[in-house]
Amino acid sequence: MDVSNNGTYLINLMVRLSLNEIDSSVKKAARGVGMTWGLAEEAGNSARWLAQHGILEISTLVSVLSMHDNKRDWVGISANACLTNTSNACLISPFVLGSFITDLGRDLIAVFSQREFRVLAPILIVPFLSRLAQTYELTLALDWQFCRVFFVGGSVSVDGDKRDLLISEPIVISITVAKATASSWPTKLRSGMILTNENDWIKIGEFGYRTYVPASSKSRQFGAGAGTDDND
Amino acid sequence: MSKDQALNLSRVSLNGSTVSLRPPEKIMTLERLGGIFPHRLSFLRLLMRRLKRENWQFSRPVWRMNADGYGIAVYTAEGPEQTYSLIAFSNALDPENRTDRVIATAWDASFTLYNGIPSEDDITRLEINVPRQEAGRISERELVLSRANKSVRMFDHVVDRLSVGLQPDEDLVRRVGYLFRTTAVYGSGKMGAADYQKTRTYHGLKGPFQAEMLVVYLIREFSLDLVEFVAAMRMPSKAVVLSHAMRRQFGVGNSTGLGMAPYLINHPSILNQWVLVRETALARVLSLPIDHQNYQLLAFVSSFRQMVSQWQTDDVEQTSRNRVLCDDLEKLSVFLNTWEFTSMIQWNEAYEWSECHLSIDGQEAFISLLIEINGPTVDNLETLYEVNELDSFMINGLWRIGDMVAALESNYAWAFNFNFDKPDEMARFWYVSEEKLEPRLGERWQEEGSERELPLGIAHSIRELHTALSDFNTDDTLARFLLFHPEHRHSCRRLQLHQTRPYSEICDNILSARMRPIDLLRFKLAFFGALRFDPRSDRWLRVSLYQNAPFARELRESDDTWMFPTTAHI
Numbered sequence: 001m002d003v004s005n006n007g008t009y010l011i012n013l014m015v016r017l018s019l020n021e022i023d024s025s026v027k028k029a030a031r032g033v034g035m036t037w038g039l040a041e042e043a044g045n046s047a048r049w050l051a052q053h054g055i056l057e058i059s060t061l062v063s064v065l066s067m068h069d070n071k072r073d074w075v076g077i078s079a080n081a082c083l084t085n086t087s088n089a090c091l092i093s094p095f096v097l098g099s100f101i102t103d104l105g106r107d108l109i110a111v112f113s114q115r116e117f118r119v120l121a122p123i124l125i126v127p128f129l130s131r132l133a134q135t136y137e138l139t140l141a142l143d144w145q146f147c148r149v150f151f152v153g154g155s156v157s158v159d160g161d162k163r164d165l166l167i168s169e170p171i172v173i174s175i176t177v178a179k180a181t182a183s184s185w186p187t188k189l190r191s192g193m194i195l196t197n198e199n200d201w202i203k204i205g206e207f208g209y210r211t212y213v214p215a216s217s218k219s220r221q222f223g224a225g226a227g228t229d230d231n232d
Numbered sequence: 233m234s235k236d237q238a239l240n241l242s243r244v245s246l247n248g249s250t251v252s253l254r255p256p257e258k259i260m261t262l263e264r265l266g267g268i269f270p271h272r273l274s275f276l277r278l279l280m281r282r283l284k285r286e287n288w289q290f291s292r293p294v295w296r297m298n299a300d301g302y303g304i305a306v307y308t309a310e311g312p313e314q315t316y317s318l319i320a321f322s323n324a325l326d327p328e329n330r331t332d333r334v335i336a337t338a339w340d341a342s343f344t345l346y347n348g349i350p351s352e353d354d355i356t357r358l359e360i361n362v363p364r365q366e367a368g369r370i371s372e373r374e375l376v377l378s379r380a381n382k383s384v385r386m387f388d389h390v391v392d393r394l395s396v397g398l399q400p401d402e403d404l405v406r407r408v409g410y411l412f413r414t415t416a417v418y419g420s421g422k423m424g425a426a427d428y429q430k431t432r433t434y435h436g437l438k439g440p441f442q443a444e445m446l447v448v449y450l451i452r453e454f455s456l457d458l459v460e461f462v463a464a465m466r467m468p469s470k471a472v473v474l475s476h477a478m479r480r481q482f483g484v485g486n487s488t489g490l491g492m493a494p495y496l497i498n499h500p501s502i503l504n505q506w507v508l509v510r511e512t513a514l515a516r517v518l519s520l521p522i523d524h525q526n527y528q529l530l531a532f533v534s535s536f537r538q539m540v541s542q543w544q545t546d547d548v549e550q551t552s553r554n555r556v557l558c559d560d561l562e563k564l565s566v567f568l569n570t571w572e573f574t575s576m577i578q579w580n581e582a583y584e585w586s587e588c589h590l591s592i593d594g595q596e597a598f599i600s601l602l603i604e605i606n607g608p609t610v611d612n613l614e615t616l617y618e619v620n621e622l623d624s625f626m627i628n629g630l631w632r633i634g635d636m637v638a639a640l641e642s643n644y645a646w647a648f649n650f651n652f653d654k655p656d657e658m659a660r661f662w663y664v665s666e667e668k669l670e671p672r673l674g675e676r677w678q679e680e681g682s683e684r685e686l687p688l689g690i691a692h693s694i695r696e697l698h699t700a701l702s703d704f705n706t707d708d709t710l711a712r713f714l715l716f717h718p719e720h721r722h723s724c725r726r727l728q729l730h731q732t733r734p735y736s737e738i739c740d741n742i743l744s745a746r747m748r749p750i751d752l753l754r755f756k757l758a759f760f761g762a763l764r765f766d767p768r769s770d771r772w773l774r775v776s777l778y779q780n781a782p783f784a785r786e787l788r789e790s791d792d793t794w795m796f797p798t799t800a801h802i
């Protein structure tokens with residue numbers, strides 16, 4: 001894969017992305033659409049987790065990041081919606097809600113009890129809950145429509161089909177204490193992912209490209225301090 | 233690592249004596265970090281000990297070079313459980329295209345480390361991609377991608393001399409010290425390579441940068457094989473190979489610029505472990521009693537002094553530092569020769585003497601040598617390098633704001649030493665260049681782009697966090713604070729991480745006009761095991777790795793004292 005000087009990604013078919021490439025590219029993309037560095041780190045880390053578990057859809061990421069791009073106050077709106085009890089009508093960023101979830105630690109259930117949230121792309125909440133359940137050895141269930149994801153300590157299992165799991169539309173979710181009934185999944189962690197839709201990845205690259213600083217006569221003047229001739 | 237473990241590590245006890253680890257605010261300054269030297273727990277030293285301990289076997293199953301030395305070579309390193317192969321591609325390069333900078337698109341040689349023994353199909357696939365470096369793709373069968381340029385003057389000189397049956401000029405060899413100079417050694421998932429998360433489970437590669445260190449070691453073998461081959465092809469009847477002593481003097485050069493600097497700030501847990509290992513080693517050594525003259529230490533002081541006196545650089549400041557270091561090592565030698573050894577004293581007293589009488593470079597060189605002579609006491613610390621960064625990723629949002637403020641004021645007191653209202657303290661900003669796709673340093677008051685600044689100015693962002701926390705209710709939770717202040721999420725993560733990782737922050741202002749990026753680079757390179765620091769500006773430098781190290785065929789009979797060789801070793 002090349003990145004040309006105008007930022008266009010030239011992609012070969014069957015490109016495999018490493019977990020580090022996914023993490024760092026998504027982090028940059030999140031920053032590129034205006035998220036803070038701390039939230040961007042959460043986005044990158046979540047994308048890595050999803051890729052490792054074989055359920056990363058780049059198109060879902062693009063939908064959420066595009067929403068952040070088009071609605072620059074979405075982080076603030078989502079934050080308020082996390083705290084108010086009338087959040088059902090307000091669409092929440094999964095990265096803001098997910099970060100809040102892990103920040104709450106063991107208090108999650110006490111704070112979230114009897115509450116529902118309207119979230120874009122609920123699959124993006126899964127890595128946060130997984131991390132939380134593993135750290136605090138909690139048993140949790142994340143529900144939406146026809147799908148239920150169980151978290152038992154470090155293991156995750158799903159009751160529902162993949163189409164429902166990967167839905168990237170606004171959807172109402174709830175989090176409860178529940179025991180798993182479905183089988184554990186996935187059995188083997190992946191070490192990267194094969195890129196199936198180059199356009200989505202190009203979009204991630206374009207978002208990330210906005211974090212770069214164009215060259216100027218001043219930057220060339222100060223430069224990297226390198227010599228002009230490396231023949232020695 | 234738990235907080236209890238961290239606290240236990242703050243003091244080291246051996247033989248009934250206890251020595252404290254040096255405090256972070258003392259050693260984590262740019263000035264101190266930029267004065268550190270390699271030591272026996274540097275990464276390439278770990279690799280060398282493992283290769284010897286496990287009796288790794290090396291071979292060169294492929295050597296398809298033309299008479300000019302252009303073609304393909306494969307070197308295999310066979311460990312007890314796993315085999316890795318360096319695949320080298322050597323090609324002609326127009327001098328106009330020879331640049332060490334990241335904008336380069338062609339190099340004298342390019343390399344990859346393959347997991348296993350490559351098939352012809354693998355070599356064909358890699359021949360298309362590896363010479364293109366960033367413009368190509370490799371697979372998770374590959375662990376490292378690297379490239380190197382020749383020191384043409386050195387390479388041509390050695391070929392000229394060997395081909396007519398002569399050894400190269402010793403002075404020139406001493407001055408340059410290498411035939412090839414790497415300009416990047418990429419691992420950890422770059423360009424599609426296997427992630428470290430995976431390679432750390434491979435035999436022999438668990439420690440820090442071990443795959444990269446193996447690549448550089450094998451590049452050294454390749455560079456010497458290549459120069460001898462080209463000489464032999466030129467005049468088969470007259471050519472000779474390098475003498476053993478001469479061969480040992482060649483290391484691998486490395487050209488390092490700003491791209492490497494942000495790593496130390498972006499990976500606080502890793503930085504903490506590196507420093508913790510070295511400081512724990514030092515504390516262990518300082519608590520040891522000394523009741524007799526240590527002749528090995530004296531020999532190392534002498535050989536190190538000789539090495540430093542031979543280092544050449546055009547950099548005025550480095551030249552001066554080298555001179556002061558030579559004087560320091562002389563002073564140290566006199567001190568050790570005249571010191572009265574009794575059963576009552578510890579190395580700690582000698583170290584305290586060094587703090588009063590030697591420069592920072594001199595003190596840090598003494599530390600490297602003290603660690604060097606105490607292998608059995610410190611070598612098992614290499615297991616402490618292991619760190620999982622994800623362990624410190626999660627924020628505990630249940631902390632009260634009052635506790636956050638207290639932790640910040642206690643652990644980041646150094647950040648209050650800078651007046652950020654002064655233009656000089658905010659003079660720089662770090663960014664990724666659109667043109668180079670690499671981290672660069674900008675002048676904030678003269679260049680555009682600071683709104684795209686990388687989050688590396690920790691002292692400044694911590695101060696901003698302090699202001700924001702002070703405006704919040706002290707009984708409120710951090711989780712609630714972060715909902716309203718997501719801009720501080722990055723700093724809060726660092727602050728909590730720092731609670732149990734005291735060496736995770738560089739206690740200095742990275743944005744200051746007086747900051748010298750090469751201090752960061754030198755620190756990192758010293759941990760790799762690099763020597764011969766040759767700054768080319770305040771933003772990049774050249775170094776040498778593996779100089780004097782035993783070659784693969786010598787490993788079995790070698791000892792572990794090659795880094796500071798006495799005359800017996802060269």
